[in-house]
Amino acid sequence: MNRVPAWLLAFLLSWTVTAQAAGTASGTLISNTVLLQCDLCGPGGTPSNTASFVVDNKVNVTVAESDGAATPVVAGQPAAVTRFTVTNNGNAVQDYALAVANVASGASLFGGTDNFDASACFARVESGAVPGFDPTDSESFIDELAPDASRTAYVACSIPAGLSANDQAIVSLVATTLAGTAPGVQGAVVMQDSANDPATVQVVFADDAGSDDAVRDGIYSARDAYRVGALLSLSKSVTHVQDPFGCSAPSGCRIVPGAMLTYRIDVVASGSGTLDDLVLSDPIPANMSYVPGSLIVDGVPRTDAADTDLADFGVSQPNTVTVSPGSVSAPLTSWFSFRATIN
Amino acid sequence: MSNRRLIPALCTLLLASTLHLNAYAADAVEVKSVAEQEVEVVEKGKKVIKRVPVDKAVPGSEIVYTTTFRNLISKPVGNIAITNPVPNDTVYKNGSALGANTAITFSVDGGKQYATPDKLTVKTPEGKTRPALASDYSHIRWTYKGELGVGKSGEVSFRAVIK
Numbered sequence A: 001m002n003r004v005p006a007w008l009l010a011f012l013l014s015w016t017v018t019a020q021a022a023g024t025a026s027g028t029l030i031s032n033t034v035l036l037q038c039d040l041c042g043p044g045g046t047p048s049n050t051a052s053f054v055v056d057n058k059v060n061v062t063v064a065e066s067d068g069a070a071t072p073v074v075a076g077q078p079a080a081v082t083r084f085t086v087t088n089n090g091n092a093v094q095d096y097a098l099a100v101a102n103v104a105s106g107a108s109l110f111g112g113t114d115n116f117d118a119s120a121c122f123a124r125v126e127s128g129a130v131p132g133f134d135p136t137d138s139e140s141f142i143d144e145l146a147p148d149a150s151r152t153a154y155v156a157c158s159i160p161a162g163l164s165a166n167d168q169a170i171v172s173l174v175a176t177t178l179a180g181t182a183p184g185v186q187g188a189v190v191m192q193d194s195a196n197d198p199a200t201v202q203v204v205f206a207d208d209a210g211s212d213d214a215v216r217d218g219i220y221s222a223r224d225a226y227r228v229g230a231l232l233s234l235s236k237s238v239t240h241v242q243d244p245f246g247c248s249a250p251s252g253c254r255i256v257p258g259a260m261l262t263y264r265i266d267v268v269a270s271g272s273g274t275l276d277d278l279v280l281s282d283p284i285p286a287n288m289s290y291v292p293g294s295l296i297v298d299g300v301p302r303t304d305a306a307d308t309d310l311a312d313f314g315v316s317q318p319n320t321v322t323v324s325p326g327s328v329s330a331p332l333t334s335w336f337s338f339r340a341t342i343n
Numbered sequence B: 001m002s003n004r005r006l007i008p009a010l011c012t013l014l015l016a017s018t019l020h021l022n023a024y025a026a027d028a029v030e031v032k033s034v035a036e037q038e039v040e041v042v043e044k045g046k047k048v049i050k051r052v053p054v055d056k057a058v059p060g061s062e063i064v065y066t067t068t069f070r071n072l073i074s075k076p077v078g079n080i081a082i083t084n085p086v087p088n089d090t091v092y093k094n095g096s097a098l099g100a101n102t103a104i105t106f107s108v109d110g111g112k113q114y115a116t117p118d119k120l121t122v123k124t125p126e127g128k129t130r131p132a133l134a135s136d137y138s139h140i141r142w143t144y145k146g147e148l149g150v151g152k153s154g155e156v157s158f159r160a161v162i163k
Helices: A006-022 B003-026
Strands: A029-037 A046-054 A057-059 A061-065 A071-073 A080-088 A094-102 A119-125 A141-145 A150-158 A168-179 A203-205 A219-228 A230-242 A260-283 A288-290 A311-313 A320-342 B029-043 B046-053 B062-071 B081-085 B090-092 B102-107 B121-123 B129-131 B139-144 B153-162
Touching: A029 B029, A029 B062, A046 B062, A061 A168, A071 A080, A080 A094, A080 A141, A080 A168, A080 A219, A094 A119, A094 A150, A119 A141, A141 A150, A150 A168, A230 A320, B062 B081, B081 B153, B139 B153
Parallel strands: A046 B029, A057 A203, A061 A219, A071 A219
Antiparallel strands: A029 A046, A029 B081, A061 A080, A080 A150, A094 A141, A094 A168, A119 A150, A168 A219, A230 A260, A260 A320, A288 A320, A311 A320, B029 B046, B029 B062, B062 B153, B081 B139, B090 B153, B102 B139, B121 B129
16 A cells, blocks of 8 residues: 655645635635436436636735834834734735824824824834844835735834823834735735636735725734833033132132033933933043043942943043943933043 | 548548437436525615626635536436535535435545435544534535436535635
8 A cells, every 4th residue: 555655744734724724725726517327327427517716816914013002212212113913814925015104193092192203114024034123124015925924014213302201103004915926026016806707816805994994905004102101301510610729619619721520410211111221421521531430320439440330431432421221210310420620 | 532541531430420429319417517606786776696607706705506407308317316526625514405306415435425414424533423514524415306307407506615
């Protein structure tokens, strides 16, 4: 007896499972021939004609926002990223065009209301090379997505300056079904055929209405929100002057060469949320010199070296005081100070 | 042209036409199959269901298969059985087989044995036996009761859903 090779069996099994989940593949020929037997029909009976048709191209795409929550941003953030998943629920390989739209003010999402627009928005497709949004994710359309398969897509937008905590911008990622012609080639937008032809594959829209599109249009969309979480404000002041003439006081001394000034920078993170990768840097002004060992953060002296105390002078950046607290949660108040002399 | 050459040629021609006639004569009953879909259309302000040739067929679409048969000869035809495999990539829709003056049976083993739904069982992967479901059917058979009279015709049908 001839045995079916294990690899073939595995292939057939996996193929069957895929076919069941996605539905019968577009272009499959479904044929039917009836056999009639009777007393006078001969030993083989009488076959009918063969009634056949091809399975059409079911187009059904969905877009889902990834985390069910607003994306925290800060005012002035250059590339705020949100993540979506695009899924092909149809029965043929398709491409998808991605577009980003700002939703009109007044719309609500995740407990917030849209009151500003994000700017310079664009969509990119996860390349799979590095997890998360990064420069390798350079494609703006989804290429050759198989039935039942999903792909991660990102929306990146700039957040304007001058916003308040809890201000919110809602954006919509819109995926439009394209023909899956060939790898690396962006297919044309698919249109629903009106002609009645059982012998050719026709496009049939079967998608639901998304957040910003209609039912059965080959398009699907989903929304995410950018919410201004923590707001950072900085204020810098001279808190003490010691002049060469013996005066040493918060004010009233002379600002002349040889005078030593104490600078204080107050940091306030208001609102809520987290500020990631926070780095505060203050270059020493021209014609002034940093006083070595004068760096203090929240009342605690810090070394000038780049070490575990998260503050340095002249190492992270030349001739600059750098304080790197990293990730901080709002609300937060903090300060740092240093001294510099006038040359 | 000599007669010696002509005779074999004529014989071949005669043989061919005889074969053709024989094949034609074997068709005591004509049998036709159509695959259709039901669509809702508005006619004179009323919604009506119409059957049209298969147009937009996607996974989940329901197809109506209709077989018509007609007695072509000058005497009644008995023992008519119509066998229709459930088409590839489709599943039989439970309870959809119809046929006036016929007994309807089903097969779950590729057409080897036929029985009424209540008597059909299938083996599970664990080796147990369970009642067969409509989705297990591989073939449908309509057995015509009595004889199909001279000039008479009949019709049987079922519905299948594209997987």
